[in-house]
Amino acid sequence: MAGDAMEEWHWPAGYDQEYLPDPDSPYWFPNRETMDPEERDAAILERLPQVIQYAYDNSPFYKRKYDEAGLEPKDITTWEAFSQVPVVVKEELRQAQIDAPPFGDYGCIPDSEVHHIHGTSGTTGTPTGFAIGRRDWEVIADNHARILWGMGVRPGDTVFVSALFSLYLGSWGAMSGAERLRCKVFPYGAGASGMTSRALGWLARTQPKAFYATPSYALRLAEVAEEEKVDPREFGIKIMFFSGEPGASVPAVRNKIEKAFDTRVVDCGTMAEMTxxxxxxxTDGSPDGMLLWQDIVYHEICDPDTYKAVPYGDEGTPVYTHLERTSQPMIRLLSKDLSRWEMKENGCGRTYPSMPVGVYGRIDDMIHIRGENVYPTEIDNVLREISGYGGEHRVIVTRTGSMDEIKVRAEYDGSDTSEFEKAASSGLHRVVGLRVGVEVVEKDTFERSEHKANRVVDEREHTKKQ
Ligand code: 8LE
Known part of the structure; x- marks a missing residue:
């Protein structure tokens, strides 16, 4: 079997809960992480039909879907055949949960094996529920421990989890991995009144080695620290790992956080469904963008129209497949995000492909304006590099006739407004390729996000969210 050389590679997945790597090893599983990628792919190609067959046999959702597509799980033995497997979209999952409440008919495990229930906040539609099995929770923790090890987190380190613990799976995933890694975990959370200010005291007191949040939250924390005359460098945080939104791979955001906290920023994250x-x-040795740990979740970057993987070097939308989940397994879940992938040597020695500049954003959030595609993160990146930027802005998209227009309202905290406006206009012109109206407003005009930022105000009638 192709996976023979891979540590603990079997289906269904399960890991020795006592295992820890050699303390001097940068890798949790040296073979799985540094092997010839073609051999790894061969093992993955043996796993895929097993996962697909399992989903087909255990869930009406996948049986229906594959019967309709005329697909036989046992025939998925080539990459070409895999590329024909229909993608799953989030709307389908929501509908399945409406039709078969509360968790949809893609659960695959008996109710008695459900260990954790989680849910989304539903800010962008009907909330989705997650019902995660006991075995899966253990495997998730193991995988996250392995990835945290790759970031440089070690047993005994204090890990401060500073994101919502309610309707957000991110914090729970970070916590479970840190627990399995035998860290000291502080599930601090976020979102309740006064918590950000109090976090400063707790961070100073606990001096965590690692910290997890959304990038927006870290920026907010830095701002509150400044207001309260606390120097965040004194928290001694060595690793700040983020998921939930673009930011950790947006150069100006990353620099701002690294400077404010005198730390190393690590980007991670796919989707809650993909936990x-x-x-x-x-990783520690490959700090830019994100590596795709293909033997945990199989990542493809696909053409957004055909859902076929694009060649390395090209841009597309990530499509994800679980290789180890037995509860609510996702097979070719379409993200509708945008990224570019590459296969090159990684500084850390792992032989995974990478997304060298992370996930730029969502296809729906991309602004099309006179033939140019503008990402909200590009605007953020420009503004954050201008001296005196007040920390927040909004991008207003309007439509006159058949033409989209954008205008940026940016906070400024200084005495030369016209200088700032000039710098912002020319910076935005350079990046967007068009003249962009800039309106300067005072610092603290806009609300700060303590979770995920949403800076685009779309005033075009046809795209208005219902
Ligand atoms: C750029 C991955 C998690 C649990 O942190 C999360 O946010 O999951 P959720 O709430 O299902 O949201 C997933 C979406 O957040 C993705 O589709 C993507 O648009 C965005 N996202 C998550 N992590 C990143 C990200 N965007 N970089 C990231 N690192």
Missing amino acids: PFMSASA
Whole structure:
């Protein structure tokens, strides 16, 4: 079997809960992480039909879907055949949960094996529920421990989890991995009144080696620290790992956080449905973008129209397949995000492909304006590099006739407004390729996000969200 050389590679997955790597090894599983990628792919190609058959046999959802597509799980033995497997979209999952409440008919495990229930906040539609099995929770924790090890976190380290613990799976995933890694975990959370200010005291007191949040939250924390005359460098945080939104791979955001906290920023994250969502993650030796830990979740970057994988070097939308989940397994879940992938040598020695500049954003959030595609993160990156930027902005998209227009309202905290406006206009012109109206407003005009930022105000009638 192709996977013989891979540590603990079997289906269904399960890991020795006592295992820890050699303390001097940069790798949790040296073979799985550094092997010839073609051999790894061969093992994955043996696993895929097993996972697909399992989903087909255990869930009406996948049986229906594959019967309709005329697909036989046992025939998925080539990459070409895999590329024909229909993608799953989030709307389908929501509908399945409406039709077969509360968790949809893609659960695959008996109710008695459900160990954790989680849910989404539903800010972008009907909330989705997750029902994760006991075995899966253990495997998720193991995988996240392995990835945290790759980031440089070690047993005994204090890990401060500073994101929502309610309707957000991110914090739970970070916590479970840190627990399995035998860290000291502080599930601090976020979102309740006064918590950000109090976090400063707790961070100073606990001096965590690692910290998890959304990038927006870290920026907010830095701002509050400044207001309260606390120097965040004194928290001694060595590793700040982030998921949930673009930011950790946006150069100006990353620099700002690294400087404010005197730390190392690590990007990670796919989607809550895809937990172990840290399967896309940077490492200690490969700090930029994210590596795709293909033997945990199989990542493809696909053409957004055909859902076929694009060649390395090209841009597309990530499509994800669980290789180890037995509860609510996702097979070719379409992200509708945008990224570019590459296969090159990684500084850390792992032989995974990578997304060198992370996930730029969602296809729906991309602004099309007179033939140019503008990502909200590009605007963020420009503004953050201008001296005196007040920390927040909004991008207003309008439509006159058949033409989209954008205008940026940016906070400024200084005495030369016209200088700032000039710098912002020319910076935006350079990146967007068009003249962009800039309106300067005072610092603290806009609300700060303590979770995921949403800076685009779309005033075009046809795209208005219902
Ligand atoms: C750029 C992955 C997790 C649990 O942190 C999360 O946010 O999951 P959720 O709430 O299902 O949201 C998934 C979406 O957040 C992705 O589709 C993507 O648009 C965005 N996202 C998550 N992590 C990143 C990200 N965007 N970089 C990231 N590192």
